[in-house]
Amino acid sequence: MAELHVIGELTGASGFRRQSIFCKWYFAAGQAWELLEGQEGGQTQTDRPARGTQSTWAHPIDAHFLCKGLTGWPKIHLQVWKQDKQGRCDICGYGFCHVPTAPGSYEIECPTWRPEGSSKEQWAAWCCGGNPQLVMEEVVHGPEDRFRLQTVPGGTVQLRLGIIMKDFGLHHVQTGSSGL
Amino acid sequence: MDSADCFTVFFTGQIKSVKIPGCRNAYCRYQIVHGEDWQRLQGPEHGLTQLARGGRRQDLVWNFPLEIAYRSTNAHGWPQVVVSVYGFDGWGRDVIRGYGSAHFPTFSGRHNLEAEYADGAYPGCTEGRELTRTISAGYINLEITTLTKDMEQYGYIDGSQQPSSRNAPMR
Numbered sequence: 334m335a336e337l338h339v340i341g342e343l344t345g346a347s348g349f350r351r352q353s354i355f356c357k358w359y360f361a362a363g364q365a366w367e368l369l370e371g372q373e374g375g376q377t378q379t380d381r382p383a384r385g386t387q388s389t390w391a392h393p394i395d396a397h398f399l400c401k402g403l404t405g406w407p408k409i410h411l412q413v414w415k416q417d418k419q420g421r422c423d424i425c426g427y428g429f430c431h432v433p434t435a436p437g438s439y440e441i442e443c444p445t446w447r448p449e450g451s452s453k454e455q456w457a458a459w460c461c462g463g464n465p466q467l468v469m470e471e472v473v474h475g476p477e478d479r480f481r482l483q484t485v486p487g488g489t490v491q492l493r494l495g496i497i498m499k500d501f502g503l504h505h506v507q508t509g510s511s512g513l
Numbered sequence: 514m515d516s517a518d519c520f521t522v523f524f525t526g527q528i529k530s531v532k533i534p535g536c537r538n539a540y541c542r543y544q545i546v547h548g549e550d551w552q553r554l555q556g557p558e559h560g561l562t563q564l565a566r567g568g569r570r571q572d573l574v575w576n577f578p579l580e581i582a583y584r585s586t587n588a589h590g591w592p593q594v595v596v597s598v599y600g601f602d603g604w605g606r607d608v609i610r611g612y613g614s615a616h617f618p619t620f621s622g623r624h625n626l627e628a629e630y631a632d633g634a635y636p637g638c639t640e641g642r643e644l645t646r647t648i649s650a651g652y653i654n655l656e657i658t659t660l661t662k663d664m665e666q667y668g669y670i671d672g673s674q675q676p677s678s679r680n681a682p683m684r
Contacts, residue, residue, distance in 0.1 A: 338588040340619050345649070353646065370589040378645035384534065389649035391614050392642065395548075397589040437672030438620060495619030497588045499668045508670070 335400040335501045336369075339407070339432055341439075341494035343377060343392040346413060348488030349425050353381040354388055356490060357412040360396060361429075361474050363405010371396035379416050386488070394494070403506065407432040408474045411490050413445055417462070424466050426487025429474035432496070435508040439494045445487035520667040521554070523582045524592070524617050526657035528562060530572040531598055533610055533651045539573050539600040540564045541653070545581060548590010556581030564601075572654070579657065588669060592617050596653055611651070618659045620671040626655040 343356060359374025377390040398407060413426045426445025433439050449455065450465035458464050472479060501508055531539055544559040558581065565573040583592060594617065598610040618624040664671055 338591075338619075340588065340591045340616050342615060370587075376642065378642045378647050380647045380649055382649045387649060389647070393593060393614060393616065395589060395591060395616075397587075435672070436620070436670045438618060438624075493615075495591070495616065495671075497619055497669050497671045499588075499670070501670070503668075 335504055335506070336499040337398040337400055337407070337432070338497040338499075339371075339394060339396045339398070339494055340497065341394050341492060343390050343394060344491045344493050345380070345387060345389040345391070346488050346490045347385075347387045349386060349388065349413060349415065351382050351386055353379045353416045354413055354425060355379040355416065356390060356392070357414065358392075358394075359410050360407050360432075361410050361471075362398065362407040363402070365400065365402030365405055366407055367399040367401070369397045369399050374410075394492075400501075406434060409443075409492070410470070410474045411443060411445065412470075412473075413487060413490060421462060423462055424464050426490075427467065427470075427473045428487070428490055430492065433494060436496050436498050439492075439496070441492040441494060443490045443492065445490060446484040447487050449483045449485050519584050519586045520664045520669065521582065521584050521662040522592075522617075522664075523660040523662075524579065524657055525660070526579045526655060528575050528577040528579060528596070529654040529656055530565075530574045530576075531651065531653045532572050533598070533600075536573070536600055536610060537568065538564055538566045539598050539610055541575060541577070542597045542599070543577075543579075544595050545592050546595055547583065547592040548585075548587065550587035551583045551585040551590055551592065554582040554584050579655075586667075588619075591619060594655070598653070613653050615655065618657055621659050621661050624657050624659065626657060 343358060356377045377392040380388045380390055382388050408429050408431050411428045414422045415425050416422050424447055426447050428443045428445035430441050430443040448465040448467060454465050498508060528541060533539060541562040562575040562577040565575050567573045593614055595614045597612050599607055600610050602608050615626050
């Protein structure tokens with residue numbers, strides 16, 4: 334069996350307007366993967382940009398996976414939420430990215446989106462807050478059809494990940510290069 | 514291929530400078546944190562830079578050396594550098610400017626990092642950050658060279674074994 338280390342940071346996000354935002358994240362992997370060490374998911378602090386729209390989290394990620402099969406390669410599921418002055422939280426964007434499949438260092442920009450909702454829901458959100466949220470979050474990182482979903486873009490989440498692999502070559506797996 | 518009991522990683526470089534909008538003086542305290550499977554071989558794990566002064570729109574330059582070596586049996590717990598930046602206000606009082614953290618690069622080569630830096634209070638931990646509120650304040654510039662020994666013999670592929678023309682520095 335092979336092992337995969339994911340070491341890096343959720344560095345921040347941009348394009349979410351100048352508001353206090355935080356990110357909930359977790360690893361989504363198939364049944365052939367087992368998390369040996371590290372956190373499966375977490376939540377960053379709430380950060381407001383002092384200037385512009387670039388938020389900073391620098392949230393460390395250090396996960397150690399055991400790989401029994403290549404299917405279900407780990408993905409990182411992301412949800413960006415905003416918090417207003419009254420402490421209410423509202424969804425700003427959903428996104429996902431695959432953990433890179435070759436060793437090396439990566440700067441990843443993950444775009445996000447959020448459900449638009451019906452005209453009534455949009456008007457209610459504009460008046461009182463409360464953007465439509467997904468009932469089934471697996472839609473974000475799963476390959477199921479989304480044709481009933483209408484979305485608007487959110488901002489971009491930035492990650493810096495270092496990938497270290499162990500014993501994939503013993504199982505005749507060719508990972509190639511980072512390709513950057 | 515010969516096997517090894519452990520692998521060794523050497524980090525050298527410097528804490529170059531910091532950019533804090535509206536701030537004209539700062540000094541930095543750094544600390545290196547790592548997992549339980551990591552053993553320090555040489556070099557200090559914490560230190561204090563000089564007080565740097567600059568103009569309102571200039572970077573504050575420290576050019577402070579970082580040199581440390583570790584031995585480990587597990588890539589989990591890869592070392593991170595956690596920095597705390599302080600300065601002096603108009604009355605000469607010590608005030609915190611912000612905190613930042615970044616993992617050391619995970620493959621051999623020279624890398625320029627910008628450790629993101631937020632005006633808040635937390636160490637380089639994954640847990641317990643949900644209740645913290647921060648304001649983004651700028652970047653600390655780090656230049657780090659990573660040198661690894663026996664990673665391949667220990668079974669790890671970190672990306673530096675690829676031809677150098679394909680490796681991308683971390684910006």
